[in-house]
Amino acid sequence: MYGGRRDGSLMRNYGQSLRGSKIAIAVGIGIFLGFVCAFMFPHGFFGSDSQLQGHTRISKIASQVVSAPCESNEKINTLKMELISISEKNANLRKQVKELTEKLQWAQQGTDQAQKQVLVLGEKQKAGPFGMVKSARTNPTVAPDESVNPRLAKLLEGVAVKKELIVTLANSNVKKMLEVWFTSIKRVGITNYLVVALDDEVEDFCKSNKVPVYKRDPDEGIDSIAKTGGNHAVSGLKFRVLREFLQLGYSVLLSDVDIVYLQNPFDHIYRDSDIESMSDGHDNMTAYGFNDVFDEPAMGWSQYAHTMRIWVYNSGFFYIRPTFPAIELLDRVAGRLSREKAWDQAVFNEELFYPSYLRYDGLYASRRTMDFYNFMNSKVLFKTVRHDAILRKHKPVIVHLNYHPDKLLRMNAVVEFYVNGKQDALAPFPLGSG
Numbered sequence: 001m002y003g004g005r006r007d008g009s010l011m012r013n014y015g016q017s018l019r020g021s022k023i024a025i026a027v028g029i030g031i032f033l034g035f036v037c038a039f040m041f042p043h044g045f046f047g048s049d050s051q052l053q054g055h056t057r058i059s060k061i062a063s064q065v066v067s068a069p070c071e072s073n074e075k076i077n078t079l080k081m082e083l084i085s086i087s088e089k090n091a092n093l094r095k096q097v098k099e100l101t102e103k104l105q106w107a108q109q110g111t112d113q114a115q116k117q118v119l120v121l122g123e124k125q126k127a128g129p130f131g132m133v134k135s136a137r138t139n140p141t142v143a144p145d146e147s148v149n150p151r152l153a154k155l156l157e158g159v160a161v162k163k164e165l166i167v168t169l170a171n172s173n174v175k176k177m178l179e180v181w182f183t184s185i186k187r188v189g190i191t192n193y194l195v196v197a198l199d200d201e202v203e204d205f206c207k208s209n210k211v212p213v214y215k216r217d218p219d220e221g222i223d224s225i226a227k228t229g230g231n232h233a234v235s236g237l238k239f240r241v242l243r244e245f246l247q248l249g250y251s252v253l254l255s256d257v258d259i260v261y262l263q264n265p266f267d268h269i270y271r272d273s274d275i276e277s278m279s280d281g282h283d284n285m286t287a288y289g290f291n292d293v294f295d296e297p298a299m300g301w302s303q304y305a306h307t308m309r310i311w312v313y314n315s316g317f318f319y320i321r322p323t324f325p326a327i328e329l330l331d332r333v334a335g336r337l338s339r340e341k342a343w344d345q346a347v348f349n350e351e352l353f354y355p356s357y358l359r360y361d362g363l364y365a366s367r368r369t370m371d372f373y374n375f376m377n378s379k380v381l382f383k384t385v386r387h388d389a390i391l392r393k394h395k396p397v398i399v400h401l402n403y404h405p406d407k408l409l410r411m412n413a414v415v416e417f418y419v420n421g422k423q424d425a426l427a428p429f430p431l432g433s434g
Contacts, residue, residue, distance in 0.1 A: 144249030274323035277318035278375035281311035325365035
């Protein structure tokens with residue numbers, strides 16, 4: 001009896017619980033559907049005026065398409081024309097965006113350089129003890145800019161070693177000397193060198209001999225000189241051509257073709273200056289500088305005037321770093337050679353050594369003179385070395401046949417003497433060019 005009453009009570013409770021659960025589920029579903037409708041139809045089921053207008057427009061367009069099939073082709077053609085016009089406008093806009101982006105990059109580079117200059121200058125410092133103060137000699141290198149010449153930039157990545165290389169300019173007039181030049185380089189084991197071919201014949205010649213070569217894009221101003229110009233005219237071109245190498249961030253050992261390589265020059269360069277050049281001097285005084293006294297007896301007590309002298313740097317063999325003073329030097333020399341009938345070596349030295357005066361601003365580039373026995377000119381060789389038993393045993397890094405016109409004969413003699421050991425190979429040649 002008690003058991004039956006308990007069972008009935010349990011059944012009633014279960015029925016009430018079930019009905020309560022169904023109500024709760026229904027309420028939950030209603031709330032969920034309310035959220036869904038509110039999300040899907042934020043403006044109500046009947047929509048706003050703009051939606052009604054949109055539906056009306058769509059209906060009108062549909063009715064027009066159905067009612068006027070002939071007009072559809074005309075509208076399609078019109079749309080096509082509009083699409084073409086818009087595409088052209090987009091192309092022009094893209095071009096403008098590209099140009100503006102490039103200008104912005106240039107401006108940012110200028111800002112970056114200014115910031116770098118400030119960093120280089122640094123904060124003011126106190127001078128140290130006597131004899132311990134050293135000024136800065138090495139200018140910072142420029143930020144490489146591959147946009148100057150992407151083709152050359154890609155080539156240099158595979159040729160240069162530690163961002164430096166030997167570069168020479170050559171046309172077909174010096175092809176035989178060029179062969180002696182690159183043969184001596186290969187013999188020493190130098191790999192980071194490049195010939196800038198000034199005509200197609202030299203380019204083909206280098207390729208056939210597996211010599212790294214680069215031919216510039218056509219340039220009327222350069223090509224006219226490159227193909228027909230003599231030694232001095234072609235020599236002047238190097239200052240314009242080298243600029244791109246420096247802008248790309250590479251240090252260049254500029255070399256004329258009348259040079260025989262006997263050691264790797266990169267093992268003997270200091271790299272502490274903007275310009276490091278061989279000298280036309282033939283002894284310690286002329287190569288490295290001396291106090292030359294000018295005597296004018298009419299001045300009486302002050303008849304002796306002291307002057308500083310140094311023989312010129314050779315513009316046919318110098319190491320130049322990618323710095324602002326170095327690039328400014330190239331610009332100055334190239335600019336003057338385009339306006340004046342002058343010898344490039346004279347202009348090269350004037351711009352390097354003339355100080356600022358009056359309204360003239362001198363070039364503030366650091367300089368170093370190379371060891372004239374290691375980087376030997378032909379006057380040193382034929383005036384001194386070949387007659388000295390001790391100096392004859394010294395092997396120079398390079399020999400530059402700059403003082404003599406019979407260059408090819410003397411280049412071959414240098415090879416015979418230093419490479420093949422022929423002791424009398426230099427004897428037949430006179431000291432001078434007679």
